Amino acid sequence: MPIQKLADVELWFDEYGPDDASEIILSSAMGYSGLDGYPERLSEAPTEYKVFTIQARGFGRSSRMDGIPAEGWLAQWADDVVAFADAKGIDKFVYTGASHSAGIGWYIAVRHPERLKAFVSVVGTPHDRFGVTDSSEGRRESIRARMEGDVAAMRVQFEKLGGWLHDDETERRRERDRLIDGAIESAMARDDDESQINQGMPFPEAKTNDELAAVLRTITVPTLMLAGMRDGIVSPESSLRGVMNVRDSKAVFFESEGHYMTREIPERLIREVRLYMDEINGTARPERRPIIDHTKVDTV
Structure with missing residues (x-):
């Protein structure tokens, strides 16, 4: 993996997919597994997107920190992703991530919405508030x-x-x-x-679920949430809260899945991402519905 030097940090990253791809995907996390799972496989058919995976500062070969960033880990990592995009000459991009990586995306959506074409959160909607909001x-x-x-x-x-x-x-x-x-x-x-x-919870300043909903209502980025009904840390209710408050967003719930969807069902996630991007781009195939002749419908 090469190193991207920024103003105050060096970030270890890898890239996949063709340079002339229809979409540019950025993702940042503590580490990645290579082409074995999501999001790296978004670079392969059927999506064939350009994908950059960025190791967050504090981990692996990326720069280490002497202490906690002043604005918190998630906010700092979000700013790092945008700085990385600047260094690569990328104006708008799609951000995707799972769990803490999705938390980074929520901060990009709030702090830098103009940079996002779309945001795909996988098992990563902001946690329910039950009195403790730091982590x-x-x-x-x-x-x-x-x-x-x-x-x-x-x-x-x-x-x-x-x-x-x-x-x-x-x-x-x-x-x-x-x-x-x-x-x-x-x-x-x-x-x-x-x-x-x-890394803590996203938006710890929101002490209640109602306050968290108010933060989510400020987000205007096209957002897809992929959620597992059996998730032991990110509840289905948190994803429902997300789709109820982020305008024009979409959520897909998998009854049979928990927090490991990116490793256990990457193909299903990729199909949902492709459909969502086709919907945003206006290239999704319209559903064919039978034509009903209402003149022949029996009435009582």
Whole structure:
């Protein structure tokens, strides 16, 4: 992965897809898995978009920080994405991300809406407000477990994120176990500085769900929310709140999915992204509906 130098930071990034693609996709997170999952696979057919994945400052080979950014991690990472776009000569782009990566997108939508053609949030709508707004309980517990080497507690948190499975989903259970084993291994391999970064909840100034809804109503960017009904950290209610308050937005709910949709069903997510971009661009195929001859409808 190459390095992009900005004013006060160096960001490790990778790029995929053709330079003449119909859409430019930016995404930023603590790390990416390569072409094994979303969003990198948006560079392949059927979408074939240009994709830049940016490792957020504080992680991996990107610049480290001496402390918490003055405006908070999510706001800082959002500004970094826009600065990255400036450095690459990208005016408007589509931002997508999952979980904390989606949190970055919400801040771009509020702080830099003119730069977004669209925003696709995957399992990442702002959390419900239950009195604590600085971070989720799950994130705090994950940090504690990592710092104390408590692998069992970390597994509990990762299981909760994924959501429950039916007893007959045996093959999926095996796949989920492998996914969680890998997630635990990656988490334990991060150094202490990385492991203690707590990005917090988006918009912590909103102390109640009503105040959060008011923030969401200020967003004017075309927004697609992809949500898992079994998600153990981002509730379906939070996604419903999002689609009820972000004007002209769209939400798709997957009953069978939890917080791991980007790894477990990337193909389904990509189909939804492609449809949404076709809708925005006016190139979506209109649904064919049968013509009803109302003169022949029986009436009572």
